[in-house]
Amino acid sequence: MIEKIGIQPASLLKPIQTDAKASAGAADLGKSFGDMLNQAIGQLSAQEKNVEILNDQFVRGEGVDAHQLTINAERLSLGLELTVQVRNKVIEAYQDIMRTQI
Template identity: 30%
Template structure:
């Protein structure tokens, strides 16, 4: 399983989350939801799902009898779906950013 593209995408998403976190306003102080922390938490969950699936896959490949193929496949699919969802969120954020930057002031 080639994870270079996944790692690159996660790096880009983390950089975006860090940039959003450094520019956050008083939304959390006013009792609102803190978008940067929500995004960072989502990125962390996606990363953990990817790492867990990869570890299970390696355990199965090495012949560990505690890991069965069904669990490996389910975890790989869950990790894949969560990553695809994060990519779609990133695409929407980029699109929204471009729309805002193209607005006439």
């Protein structure tokens, strides 16, 4: 059922490659993590624009299905909530690292 509304969480996760010659340093991992976050924010922005368009069409009475509008709005809400939680965890991890004594 979750595939019908277009949410596929497994597609967001990429397997970690463990080749000896393809091992990445901390800078490379940080860059790839940053790229993944930028891609997720871009997708969230696209979802927001889609919901705004559907909402405007619904208000004008252009035949937008109310169920589809509700599903897209809830998907956007869940995406925003996930983004906030990831941000909170990243900040918490950073604070834990900064509190670590050497």
